[in-house]
Every structure is written in C-alpha cells, then in structure tokens.
Amino acid sequence: MTDLERRYARWTALFYPADDRRRRGSELVDTYLSLAAPDRRRPSPADIADLAAGGLRRHLRTAPGLGPGFRLAGLLALTTTSAFASGWAIFEALAPIVFRSRYTGPFMSLGVAAWAVWLLTAVVYVVAPGRWFRRLAVLAVLVTAGVVPAAMLTGIPRPPLIVLLPQLVLGIVAVGAATRHRRWVRLTPLAAAALTMPVTVAAELRLNFYGDYYLPAVTASPAAGVALLIGATLLALGLAARHDYRGVWALLILLTPIGMLALNPLGAMLDDAGPGRPLVPAWSSMAAAATLVAAVGPALLLLALAASGRRSAGRRPLPAEAAHCPTCGAPSNPA
Numbered sequence: 001m002t003d004l005e006r007r008y009a010r011w012t013a014l015f016y017p018a019d020d021r022r023r024r025g026s027e028l029v030d031t032y033l034s035l036a037a038p039d040r041r042r043p044s045p046a047d048i049a050d051l052a053a054g055g056l057r058r059h060l061r062t063a064p065g066l067g068p069g070f071r072l073a074g075l076l077a078l079t080t081t082s083a084f085a086s087g088w089a090i091f092e093a094l095a096p097i098v099f100r101s102r103y104t105g106p107f108m109s110l111g112v113a114a115w116a117v118w119l120l121t122a123v124v125y126v127v128a129p130g131r132w133f134r135r136l137a138v139l140a141v142l143v144t145a146g147v148v149p150a151a152m153l154t155g156i157p158r159p160p161l162i163v164l165l166p167q168l169v170l171g172i173v174a175v176g177a178a179t180r181h182r183r184w185v186r187l188t189p190l191a192a193a194a195l196t197m198p199v200t201v202a203a204e205l206r207l208n209f210y211g212d213y214y215l216p217a218v219t220a221s222p223a224a225g226v227a228l229l230i231g232a233t234l235l236a237l238g239l240a241a242r243h244d245y246r247g248v249w250a251l252l253i254l255l256t257p258i259g260m261l262a263l264n265p266l267g268a269m270l271d272d273a274g275p276g277r278p279l280v281p282a283w284s285s286m287a288a289a290a291t292l293v294a295a296v297g298p299a300l301l302l303l304a305l306a307a308s309g310r311r312s313a314g315r316r317p318l319p320a321e322a323a324h325c326p327t328c329g330a331p332s333n334p335a
Contacts, residue, residue: 007043008032015055063308069249074177076250077170077257078125079189080228084167085118086193090200091216110151111159114144114167122189129179129186141171163217165290166260173257218264225261228254252304256297263289
C-alpha cells in the first residue's frame, strides 16, 4: 500500500460509517487514487472536502430516526419562534403607549418586521403547509438577519443581539419543520403565539420593563431555553422507550438554539466582573459564550452521528438492505 493510498484510507475511515467502510472502503479509495495526479503524495483539500461531504451524507442516511428528528426539532423550534415573535410584537406595540416620551412612532424598533413575518409563518404553517411555508420561513430568517444591517443603514433602533441571535438560530431549525402533520399538530406554533400575548400584556403592565428589551430578554430567554430543554428531553426519553430515536436527534439538534437562549447566564459565568456586575455581561464574554455554543452543539451532533455509524456496523442487514447493490443501490437478485 502506497503512502497516498494509506492517507486516503485514513480519511475514509474518519468520515464514513463503519458499515460503508467495510463494504465500499477499498472501492472509494481506488476511485480517488485513479483521479489523483501521478506525482501526488497527499490527498488534495478538494478530495478531503468531498470525502467529508460524502461521509456526512451517508451518516445522515443511515442514522436511525435522524430525518424525523430534524422535522420534530423544526416543529419545536417553530413553536418557540412563534411564541417569542408574539411576545416581542406585543412588547413593541405597548412600549410606545406606556412610555410616550421615549418613542415617537407606533413601534420601538425595526424588530417588529421580523416578528410580523414569524407570526405570518405560523399562520401559513396551519393553512398552507409545504412550499409556501418553507418560502415564508426562509424569508423570516432573512428578515431577522437583516434587522442588524438595516438598523446600521437607517439609524432606527433594533432589538439587541441577545434577542435576535436566538431567534435566528431557532428560525434556521424551524425551516425543517414537518409539513405532513395533522392540522391539530400544526396548530401548536399558532397556539403558543396566542397564549403568549396575554402573558406579555400582563407582564408589561405589572412589571414595568421601562420600554427596554434587556430586562425581559435576560429573564424570558433563559426560561424559554430551560423549558425547551426539559420538553425536548422528556420527549426524547418517551420516544426512546419505544425504540424511536427521533426525539434524541431532535434534542441534539436543539442544543445549539437552547444554548443561544442561555447566552446571558453563560456569558455571566465567563465574565469575571464579580459582585455588582451589570445586568448584561461584557460583550467579550457574550461573544465567547456564543462561539462556545456554536462549536459544542454541532460537535455533539457529529459525534452522535459517528457513534450511530459504528453502532449500525454490528447490525445484521435486513433482507431489503441485502437485496441492493452496495455500489449503485440498484436492486439485485441474490445468487
């Protein structure tokens, strides 16, 4: 075995599930060797990226319950984004009424555009699931991301990043929400939005947040993160008891949005300001917490995919799996 062949074999062993390596490992290595230049001694970055992408596709296809897990995570994320959009929209509308001296327009900031699109997305999810929902969910993600540059260009206030960032990450997951659920299941995001409205009105009038996003954000976001974590965990345990692992995958997918909802307490843990520190930790601590969450969440998901691939290697193939060609996937008759 040449050095180049050995290196390709190592990359294949790193990226591909064990079952694929056992059945097609030599074939994959031979394919890359035949396309490599005669004088090449190491795999090119393009070949490594191609191996990584191919291995990820195979992990996604072979992991039991992963596809339904993505769709379940999307439903839970859409429910959370709808509740937040409803609460923040009411907050945006009430603040100029309660604090007339601070605001000249009917709303506090440009964030109202994002909240409106997310509420419309929850309605469309009920009445027109499928293509229209996907398009509107993507639009809502783009509008949420565009609030920051729009505020920079216009000078109009915007919600703080501890509000926009969790909504953006949750929204990306929400795009994958299943559209074939029964109507009463698809009503969940809209119901969450409706229930949030009176709670927000009562909180605004009783607690008096002074027309500022920070105080409600540092209390509501971590609470929503804890609720989402507990709900997803209980759902994962209940489904796993029936050998249904979509709840486990949904929990792993939601770890990153949950971490973004908890940025304030995580940033406070990293902040060494000591007693009397401000309500919102230093920008550097918040940025470090966001970077940590963005790295740890996907890493745990990739580790779970790798572990799932190794676990499936020891499983005996079902008759339907054994009746297909391992190279092209076409049906084949056993000898």
